[in-house]
Amino acid sequence: MSEKVCIAVTGAGGGVGQSIIKALQWAEYDVVALDSDRLATGLYAADRSYLIPRRSDREFVDKVLEICKAENCRLLFPGLDTELGVLARASTRFISAGVIPIVSSPRVVDISDNKLLTYRTLRDYGVSVPKTVDMSLWESGDGDPLPYPFVLKKRQGGSRSRDVHIIHARRDLDKFVEQGNDASMFIAQEHIDGYEYTCGSVTLNRQCIGVIVMRRTLRDGDTYKCFTVRDEIIEGEVQTLMNALEPFGPCNAQLRVRDGRPYVFEINARCSGTTAARALCGFNEPAMVADYVCHGAMPSFSIKEQALLRYWNELVVSNDSIDALTHNGSLVASKVRRM
Structure with a gap:
């Protein structure tokens, strides 16, 4: 250049x-x-x-x-x-x-910003997603929204695990409501134990070019430590999702794995806070997009399996x-x- x-x-x-x-x-x-x-x-x-x-x-x-x-x-x-x-x-x-x-298009942005819409869209795509309930339709007299434990999340917006509550028993749900929270603004989502993964992708011309999978440890909602892994099942599921969703450029998927099956619980139609970590592992999403759009160079990458430990x-x-x-x-x- x-x-x-x-x-x-x-x-x-x-x-x-x-x-x-x-x-x-x-x-x-x-x-x-x-x-x-x-x-x-x-x-x-x-x-x-x-x-x-x-x-x-x-x-x-x-x-x-x-x-x-x-x-x-x-x-x-x-x-x-x-x-x-x-x-x-x-x-x-x-x-x-x-x-x-x-x-990405307003449609893709709107889907990623609304967790209920994310659930319904991904389910229609055939992507595995945790069971999700619209709390605006739930009444306390109807029983429990989901088997315990489950997770309450703001239906729209939210970031860095804000407004996320793990509900272990009915007393936790009652306390949540008693504290003045408007349950109708939330969704209840099946809680899946196990490691959490953040997966970066690049999609150009409606085709997913590549996926990087990182297992991560969170602190205050941010990725504190992450470990690149090669997993054909997770990579394939994310690629299927992105080819169906058709974002433009970088798009992030967060998921957990149960019994060998990945369950996507959130998508972000943008770069991730781990973008720099991914670049250090050989998957530089902004550069791949810029190389393609500005120079016509087809994206290329070589993912290295390594650990990224963050520090101030x-x-x-x-x-x-x-x-x-x-x-x-x-x-x-x-x-x-x-x-």
Whole structure:
């Protein structure tokens, strides 16, 4: 590549956005980092960064598009779940301006954002899913929604295991309601014991190009440790799912295995917080998509089975850099020191 392609990444303060930034920089792409918070760490890890409005602001799309055009960005990777629907519905505006947002169709985004819709869609695709009940249809006099234990999750939205409750007995369910929770906003889902897997995939032209499977350990809803595994059954199930769902670019599936059979309980129509970890294992999803869209190169990968152990790393940023970003709304070549 004679000249670096410029790519914008939103959500630079979160694990997903930072993971995308790392994966693209390792592939020698030029990254412009975007976030609404002046202390978002990823803003100081890129050569150029901008403050943008929050997704709920009516100027969000206009501002992101303005920055992408000014920086001559070829692609835009969203790093926040809350931005996916907005960007999916504004994709034609970006494409008309020469910027391709790496976001799936509104249909796919809506399916991934609604756990009840996820359950019904995957079941119709023939993918194994844990039994799921709409709690808005449940009345306490009807008995228990599912055999114990089961899991209560927000039907729509939610991330990093927030609003997730394991219900072991009827007293737990009664306590959940007594605490003021609106059960109608939740779904009850069959609890499946065993290891949890996070599976990355890349789909282009409605065909799943590849899948990486990682067994993971969670801490506070984030992947704390992950271990790449080669499992033909899991890989095949995820590939079947993605070929039926037809996302665009990276799409993540979370599942558990019971009696040798994978049960998918969640999909995320975006990159994952483990994107950088996957890149280190030979499966760089952002780079594969960028190579294909920008250079016409067919995605290639070579997955290595290894363990990824996460740890905190300090990034020292000068107060002058923070002040410059705050006052100007943008920053070029921030001076940082990694400890």
